[in-house]
Amino acid sequence: MEIKISIKNLEAFYGKNRVLKSVSLDIPKNKVVAIIGPSGCGKSTFIRCLNRMHEVVGGSMTGSILLDGEDVTKVDPVLLRKRMGMVFQKPNPFPTMSIFNNVAAGLKLNGLRNNKKLQPIVEKCLKQAALWEEVKNNLDDAGMNLSGGQQQRLCIARALAVDPEVLLMDEPASALDPISTTKIEDLIFELKKNYTIVIVTHNMQQASRVSDYTAFFYVGDLIEYSETRKMFTSPDKQQTEDYIRGRFG
């Protein structure tokens, strides 16, 4: 099994407040890893450390994160983020841009301005995000005019357009209705053929449906990390079992 991201002794801070305590785990290539745990356990902070978005809000971190063996703290965060796309909890399409330009934004703002060259990429990404059929006739409409679920798929297409290797998803379906959620989950299933996916979720069923591996966090500690099937049938730790069975959290 090929390791895509290797995390060793990762600690994350907000000021002096330590929110992640010595987390170590390996994320295998072309698999889906779900991060579960109660609110405030550091799930979001964890994935925001991976693409160094943690430092954007003034946080700091220690330990090492290796992407294909390369230390992410030593590369330019701008280049790193091109390799690790991110989808946020709340859909956040660019309000001043059309659907087309939303998808093309990452490429356009990095210098590829030729619409003829962008056209096939936008189409491919919208198809990958299962949104093409719904928007192919109105690519010039405002991205904001789409429904919540469509906006989120637009954001996924936007993240895919810069051709990342890893996709970080921070509760991508928690603001969506069940039908849109199903679409996003089907999508994750498709996407893992080409991408390594790390998904934070509050929803245990979702974790068990979409992921190959699951990590359970509790107040900044990584309690357990194993294959999802094992995690949800016979976890090693009592604490994990209690959480999965809904006895706390």
Added chain:
Amino acid sequence: MESGIIKEKNFFHYKKKFTSVVMMSLTMVATIAAIVPLVFIFYYTISKGITYLSPQFFVAMPKPVGEPGGGMANAIVGTLILIGLGGIIGIPVGIMTGTYLSEFGHNKFGYVVRFLTDVLSGVPSIVVGVVAYTMVVMPMKHFSAIAGGIALGILMIPTITRTTEEMIKLVPHALREAGLALGIPKWKTTLAIVLRSAWKGIATGVLLGLSRAAGETAPLLFTALGNRFWSTNIGQPMASLTVYIYDYAKSPFEDWNQQAWTAALVLILLISILSLLFRIITRSKYKTN
């Protein structure tokens, strides 16, 4: 209501209703009080200014006292040039300062700049005129449009800076994160996503700055001075509507007084057209603040 949640209407119920009605009326009275002066301003300017308003007013030059007709073509063009010059200085400085303050100015330096901008917005315009006089007119040894433009530009800066900062602050943080997470460098995220989203608000600030500058008289009196003749040379004194209004309104001649009203009306029209143009330019089918 006979039954249901509210069983009795007691004293407190009526007291609350009474307070509500009183407060509502007070806000309405205040609103009307705010509108009345505006209505009067429009009423007087239009009713008094309309007499001399004709196409000729826009294309003809002023005539000596006693001669009928004439216009203020030089002053209209002069005002446009002066606010244009002011804009060349004030708009870029204001927008860039506002952007800096909101995106990078969360430090001591930013605090000081913010404070100074507030101080600048409180400085009387005539003082800014004196500064432009000392800095530009004295070394050049004569009055000039460029001196007037500099004075107006300085006056625009605080309005544009603060509006830009406030409008950029309204852009959700999620959009900045979305940009950065796509591997777009921060400066480009700021320009292409944040500023773009706040564009309409910033344009409103620019318009406010330009309108305020167009209505200034005091700083122009000893910078651009005024000019009876046609001049588009920015190195020379230049006519402006406000200075014409000032000169003509205090003159003893009846027809000059009348023309001052017309000049005032034209100034209001000019600002309205400017505002309309901004609306059209910034109109977009995509949502912005």
